[in-house]
Structure formats: structure tokens, C-alpha cells
Amino acid sequence: xxxxxxxxxxxxxxxxxxxxxxxxxxxxxxxxxxxxxxxxxxxxxxxxxxxxxxxxxxxxxxxxxxxxxxxxxxxxxxxxxxxxxxxxxxxxxxxxxxxxxxxxxxxxxxxxxxxxxxxxxxxxxxxxxxxxxxxxxxxxxxxxxxxxxxxxxxxxxxxxxxxxxxxxxxxxxxxxxxxxxxxxxxxxxxxxxxxxxxxxxxxxxxxxxxxxxxxx
Numbered sequence: 001x002x003x004x005x006x007x008x009x010x011x012x013x014x015x016x017x018x019x020x021x022x023x024x025x026x027x028x029x030x031x032x033x034x035x036x037x038x039x040x041x042x043x044x045x046x047x048x049x050x051x052x053x054x055x056x057x058x059x060x061x062x063x064x065x066x067x068x069x070x071x072x073x074x075x076x077x078x079x080x081x082x083x084x085x086x087x088x089x090x091x092x093x094x095x096x097x098x099x100x101x102x103x104x105x106x107x108x109x110x111x112x113x114x115x116x117x118x119x120x121x122x123x124x125x126x127x128x129x130x131x132x133x134x135x136x137x138x139x140x141x142x143x144x145x146x147x148x149x150x151x152x153x154x155x156x157x158x159x160x161x162x163x164x165x166x167x168x169x170x171x172x173x174x175x176x177x178x179x180x181x182x183x184x185x186x187x188x189x190x191x192x193x194x195x196x197x198x199x200x201x202x203x204x205x206x207x208x209x210x211x212x213x214x215x216x
Contacts, residue, residue, distance in 0.1 A: 012149045013158055019144055020162035026194045027054055027137045028166055029187045030097075032174035033104065034126050042123050047170045050130035055163035057138040058145075062155050068142060086139060087202040093136030094198030100129070101191040108184060136198065 031050040035043045061068050071089075074082035145155040177183045197207050 009151065009154060012151070013154050016145055016148045016154065016158040017161045019148070020141055020158055021165055023137070023141045023144060024054070024162055024166050026191065027051075027134065028170050028173055029177075030133055030137075030191060031130055031170060032177050033184070033187060033191070034129050035174060036178045038123060038126055043174070044171065046123055046126050046130070047174065048167065049127055050134065051163055051167045051170060053127075053131050054134040054138065054166075055159060057134050058141050058159045058163075059156055061138055061142040062145065062152060062159070065146065065152075068146075081203070087204075089136060090139065090198045091202035093133060094195040094200075094202065096132065096136075097191050097195030097198065101188045101195065105185060105188050105192075108181065108188075 031047055035046040035050070038046055071085035074084050075088075076083055141159070142155075145158065149155060177187055200207055
């Protein structure tokens with residue numbers, strides 16, 4: 001508690017909260033795009049559950065730092081390339097994002113109506129998709145937190161605050177994106193880029209995050 005109330009602790013909290021919000025942008029965009037195919041009456045519930053899961057996964061990963069670090073240890077080799085559990089998760093998540101975003105772009109550019117989409121979209125299906133990507137997006141968030149401070153309390157508080165801010169802005173962002181087709185295509189293109197970055201990171205090819213998020 002003393003560390004949290006110190007000047008260094010407060011600076012770490014503010015900085016980490018800001019970084020968590022930036023790293024959560026892709027999370028908000030994905031949640032907004034998935035929930036827009038649901039019945040408008042259950043969209044708020046889906047957003048709340050999606051962001052709640054994101055916070056839960058992040059906190060659990062922070063509490064299980066030893067387990068998380070273990071995921072970076074190689075479990076097998078592909079040629080001369082060591083592959084860890086983290087690499088596998090990032091690769092699968094990247095491929096899923098590429099497939100999902102590409103499919104959505106095709107649907108929207110071919111002019112398929114949202115009415116049929118909403119009839120075939122379910123809350124459970126949306127939550128499963130959001131939950132799977134929440135796990136992938138949580139890695140960057142948690143690894144950033146670990147690199148910023150060693151204080152678990154500061155990490156968890158920063159995650160909770162950032163998720164609260166995301167919850168407030170998820171609805172207006174989602175509504176704005178849904179009203180503008182051009183923004184939907186841009187958002188999906190951003191997700192394709194994020195998917196490509198995840199696949200690159202799974203192969204240990206580092207792409208500077210400032211370049212990625214500045215494109216938003």
C-alpha cells in the first residue's frame with residue numbers, strides 16, 4: 001500500500017493505466033464489430049460481458065505471473081525455431097483475427113444486410129468469439145504491466161481502471177462505427193493489421209507498437 005501511495009507508485013499507476021487503455025483499443029474495436037450483428041437489445045449486455053472477461057483474464061494472468069512466464073519457455077521446435085505456448089496462442093489468435101476480419105469485409109462489401117446477420121448471431125456465439133480474443137489481447141496487456149512495475153496491486157488497479165474507461169466508451173464507439181460503413185471497413189482493416197502483428201510476434205518478429213497504434 002505504501003508503494004502505491006508514493007510518487008513513483010502513482011506515476012507508475014497513471015502511466016500503466018494509459019498504456020492499458022491504448023493496448024485495449026483493438027479489444028474495443030473487435031467487441032464493437034462482433035456485437036453490432038446482435039439484436040440491439042442485447043448488445044449492451046454483450047459489451048459488458050466482453051469487457052468483464054477481458055478484465056478477468058488480465059487479473060488472473062497477473063495473479064499467475066509464474067504460470068504466464070512459463071508460457072514463454074519453448075515446448076517444441078519447428079525446424080530451428082523454438083515454439084512456446086505464448087507463440088502458439090498468438091499465432092492462433094492472429095489467424096482467427098485475419099479470418100474473421102476478412103470474412104466481415106467480404107460480407108459488407110458484397111452488400112449483405114445486417115438483418116439476416118442479426119437473426120443468425122447469438123449472444124453465446126459473440127461471447128465465445130470475444131472471450132477467445134480477450135485471452136490473446138491480454139498477453140500484450142499483462143506483459144506490458146510486468147515490464148512497467150513489480151507491484152501486483154498497481155498492475156491490477158491499472159487494469160481495473162482501464163477496463164472501466166473502456167466500458168464507458170465501448171457503446172459510443174460501437175454506435176459510431178455501426179453508423180459509418182467506411183469506418184467499419186477501416187476498423188476491420190485495423191484488425192487485419194493486428195492479426196498480422198500477432199502472427200509476426202509468434203515468429204519472434206517484433207513490430208514497434210507505437211507504429212501500430214498510431215495508425216488508429
